[in-house]
Amino acid sequence: MSTFWPLVVIGLFTGSIYGLGALGLVLTYKTTGVFNFAFGAVAMFCAFVYWQIHDTWHWTAWISIPLLLLVVAPLIGYLFELLFRPLSGLAAEVPIVVSLALLALLEVGAQLIWGGQERGFETIIPTSSFKFGSFYVGWDQLGTLIIAFMAGGFLWWLLRHTRFGMSTRAVVDNRDLAAIIGVSGDNVRRFAWMVSSTFAALLGILLTHSQELTTYNLVLVVLVSFAPAVMGRNESFPWAFGGALGLGVFTSVLHRWSTSGTVANIEAAVPWFLLFIFLIVLGGRLKEPGLSVRPMAVATGTLSTGDMEHMSARPRIQRAVALGVGAFAVAAVLPTVVPGPQVSVLTYGALWALMAVTLVVLTGWAGQISIAQVSFVGVGAFAVGHWAGAHGQNFVPAALAGMAIAVPLGLIVGIPSLRLRGLYLALATLAFALIMDYVVFNSVGISGGLTGILDHRPRIFGVSFASTTSMYELSLGVLGVVLAITFALRQGPIGRRLRILRDSPLAASTLGVNLTVTKLVTFAVCGVVAAMAGALYGSYLQSITPINFQFGLSVQLLLLVVFAGRSVLTGAVVAGVLAMIPALIVSLIGGGTIGANVGNWITLAVAVGVIGLGRNPEGTVSLSIQEAKRTLSVMRPRPRRYLGLGSPLAPERLEVSSGG
């Protein structure tokens, strides 16, 4: 009794913070169909802006708070609306990836502006406490609770008693009808984005009372609001808010048993366990407006009239093989002309390309979005770190063990995919990645804590790969083999099976494809190959810490692949090249101030690139191929098929009829 109630009250305080986040998330999802993965990043960014205005420029709180809540935050919301507006009506994956890109953008943006270190923060509510019954309550905690409830009440009032509320409901119920009766969807959506963004800002400055003001930490804390938002099925405000309070109380009461170590780690992951289970249980009942639209977006491609479309598959394959073999040969002789440090960088690129291949197959071909791929890399890396032996002599069995562990894990991530796709699958994989972060990678026994563990260069059948060049050759060799196998698979039955899964699971199932088996096997196999990449990656790095496999890196991998081209193997190679650019620059110009930030700049550029791609979710590689085809077809003389091959079904006729 005496310890229970205080925990409940404290739980309500933390819960109200998540509640604020959940309300903001549901608001934009309901009105615009965009689940804002960047919500936490907006909160973090606003907290830093506030820190800048208030703590650095010393403006008074009476000016800085209104400035933040009424000008800065709404402005960010306004910009978000501008970015997302052209994306409405596209496949669910597009806004997901764009909002993940915004998350990365704001995160590295904040790091570039304010640096990664922790900032002291002058609190806006006094932190002193008062006695409430038998225990102490901080004024800031109470203040947070009150502010959260006031914000909730404000939202309720807004939706119930204002014109905005009426318009919102009209737009949510039926967009077309709303337009007919003169309600502008654009205005409603813009306003929703601005309000949601203000909620994020409020959340940001409230959080700085209890959290360290670092870019990474703040984002991570706000992510917890995803769980209650989904509990409210992304549509009910009371359920989302109530779910957040419940979650707060639940985790707080759990605290009673927590000491440290494993228990504490599991406790931190509780919201993610709940979210994962929730998604599986709710399954098909979660409605996603975007899904009535064609999944994934090859169909948005323009009609291509170039000859290549009609070229039979064989020469195309031959050319791709020739190009691939040529590129591989060039990569293989590179170490003879490139100095050591750069060879090491090339290894890094090859291994990222290897990780990217698994994501191309999983997300690009099979259409199963995943924000957890780097977690599998971690499994392989730590397995090798622990079991490969001091000279890497047991590398092969250790790597195989890691790959074997990846099988059940892959099946577990695969389970949500049986009933979910698009946004909810993305959320489930995110939850999985965070569970892995907290429970597995944060566990000292596995990862050695923050200092990490040593990993060893492999020795395979007596051959040592300790030198930089030999490690590069090994990585490149494995990449080459994996690329060759996947390329061969793509042309055959397995490739087709994966692609029909993406294009129309519905039709595939009626034709006799067992979706359950196909999806689970795909997740497991991609997980296993990622673990294999991890085994090499770990021994390449030689020292690994949990930070090497955080969920944020899965986000980065996804962004790289999407930017480069998620459904072609060339995209995976380009992703690897992009990944190694920061290290390459550093190795060329040396560390220093520029070098330290190169990684951030590249991430920033990729994030901007992904946002810019928007309507072309097939990525830059596909885009450039299309462009090249168009240029070629313009330069060529008229195609031969015009000469006397007219038939009712000739392609020339089709384009005419498709226009009508």
Add this chain to the structure above:
Amino acid sequence: MAAEDSAVLSARGISVRFGGLHALDEVDLEVAAGRVTGLIGPNGAGKTTLFNVLGGLLEPVAGSVHLGGADITTWPPHRRGRAGMARTFQRLELFTGMTVEENLTASWEAAHPGAIFGRGRPTRKQRVAEMMELLGLERIAGRTAGELPTGLGRMVELGRALCADPRVLLLDEPSSGLDVGETQHFARILRQLVAEAPHNGHDAGQPLAILLVEHDMALVMEVCHVITVLDFGRRIACGSPDQIQGDPAVRAAYLGETDVA
């Protein structure tokens, strides 16, 4: 004639509810080999819903579905697909990112999982080539399916369904989006399919059974041997095209509606 005896696919007492709406109310249906069975009814009558029940995409609250003597009511869609049921969709469900040829090939592979590797390959190529020839798709074999106009898309969907070597073929408004010429071409193909010599798919020897949902009355009356009429989720009539045309209940529910329009 005793339709029940030769019924390849039959549904009995199927009921489906969406909340309070009785989308289907104890509906019976038989689909016989070598026949085109029509399923007609005004918009919202429950035709697509019945298709979804037959295909296993929707679980009925009551009733049973039998395929060639086996009770398949609880079978998942893919099992029905392998047992010889194939369908097209009212809203096209093409494999949009793949070529026309790949669409058909993938279908054949899905329906013949054992024959994917090695031995099955020549059969597969031959079957796909036959289908493309039959439907006049050779000229667009290399085109991406997602880029095709609806009319051709419907042809590709038909070809894809046929490549699974089905014994029952369910077609949901296949002629919508086709022009007059294409519709004629399509009607010819349908008749040819049911009349054709036994194909090499499931239980060879029995000709194909087709269930056709269609709004184009001329086409329905022309190709169907038997017609079932649904209205508000109930079966209001069943008989030959002549009987249906003369049926007063059908006139009131369905044809009457078009007269007014």
